[in-house]
Amino acid sequence: MPTLFDPFTAGDIALSNRIVMAPLTRNRSPGAVPGEMTATYYAQRASAGLIITEATAITQQGQGYADVPGLYAPEQLAGWRRVTEAVHGAGGKIVVQMWHVGRISHASLQPAGGAPVAPSAITAKAKTYIVNADGSGEFVATSQPRALALDELPGIVEDYRRAARAAIDAGFDGVEVHAANGYLIDQFLRSGSNHRTDAYGGSIENRARLLVEVMEAITAEIGAGRTAIRISPVTPANDASDPDPQPLFDYVVRQLARWPLSYIHVIEGATGGARDFQQGDTPFDYAALRAAYAEAGGAGAWMVNNGYDGTLAETVVADGRADLVAFGKPFIANPDLVRRLRENAPLNAPDTKTFYGGGEKGYLDYPTLP
Secondary structure (H helix, E strand, O other), rough: OOOOOOOOOEEEEEEOOOOOOOOOOOOOOOOOOOOOOHHHHHHHHOOOOEEEEEEEHHHHOOOOOOOOEEOOOOHHHHHHHHHHHHHHOOOEEEEEEEOOOOOOOOOOHHHHHHHEEEEOOOOOOOEEEEEEOOOOOEEEEEEOOOOOHHHHHHHHHHHHHHHHHHHHHHHOOEEHHHHEOOOHHHHHHHHOOOOOOOOOOOHHHHOOOOHHHHHHHHHHHHHHHHHHEEEEOOOHHOOOOOHHHHHHHHHHHHHHOOOOOOEEEEEEEOOOOOOOOOOOOOOOOOOHHHHHHOOOOOOOOOEEEOOHHHHHHHHHHHHHOOOHHHHHHHHHHHOOOOHHHHHHHOOOOOOOHHOOOOOOOOOOOOOOOO
16 A cells, blocks of 8 residues: 555656645745745755745746746756755755746736736736835736737747756756646636637637647657646636536546656645635536546646645545645645654644745744754
8 A cells, every 4th residue: 555655756757755845936036036045945845755846937928926936047047956956965856837827917027017918818806916116015916918819829838848948957857837726828728718719719629729739849848757737627716717627627637648747736626725616516526537537548647735634645645546745835834744744743833924025034944853
C-alpha cells in the first residue's frame, strides 16, 4: 500500500516523497525579479517531494499583480537560477508555474498601460493588487480587457514555448502550465468568459484549442515528462464560470492524455474554499474525471489539492485515488511540513497579514521542529 512518504516518479522527475508544495503567490519580487530572500524561502521547504513555485508571468502582458516574478527578462532568469540552485543544493526538486493572467490584470501593470487581453472583452468581477507611485499598495478592480485577435494567438503559444525553454535553462526540473483559477487559458475554456465565434470559441473543442496548442508547443520544446498542468474544474475564482463543467473537463483530460505528462494537478472544489463547491446542476465527479483520463491512455501522475490535511492525504494515496497531494497554506507556516506530517506533530498557524508582500517576517521566520 503506497504512503505519502514513499518515493515517486512523476514523468521525468524523481521525487523523494508524494508531498507537494502548492504554488503560493507571495508578492515579494520587486521588479518581477526573485531575490536572495526567495531562494532562502524555497530552500527551507526543499524536503517536499516537489516544490511548485508561485505563479510566474511568461510575459509582462501576462502579469496581473504587483511584485510577482517573471520568466522573460535576463535578470528574472538569473534570480530563478539562484532559487533552483538553492533548492537542488538542499536536496529538493522544483518546477515553475507558468502564468498568463489574461483579463485578471490592471492597465498600470500592462505594457505601455494598455488593456489586459482576454478571449472576449468581458470585464471580470474580480480585483488585483497594484503598487502606487508613493509605494502604497491597494486592491483595485480589474481593467476592461480587449479580446485577443485571431492572429495574436500563435504569439501567445510562442510565449509559453519560449518561457518553458527559459525555465529549463534556469535550472527548473520542469514546468506547470497554469490553466486554472480564471486566468487566460481557463478563460478560454469557460463559456462564461469566452464568447468568441471563431475557431477558439463556441464548442468545447474550440474553447480547449488554445490549451491543446500550448501543451503541444511546450512538450515539443522540453519533453512531456517535464511538463505538467493545473486545472480547477468548478472554482469560481476570478469570476470563472461554466454551467456544465463535467463534459468540458472530461474532454480536456482526454486531450491531455495525448502526452505522457509529468502530472495533472486538480483543484477540487472552490480554490481555498469548500471542497464540495459545484457549478451547474450536479456535483462534479472527480473520479469520473480521472477515469476519463485513464481511459484515454493518460500516463501522467494525478495530483490533488484543496483542503487536504495529513489524514485525508494519506487516505487518498493509500486508496489509489491520487498519486500526489499538494499542500498550500500549511507550507507557508511550516517549512518542515513533511517531517511534521510524518511525526504527526502540531503545525504552526500562518500569519495571514504577511501572506502578500513585505519582507522576511511571515516569510522566512517560521520555526521548525528541534
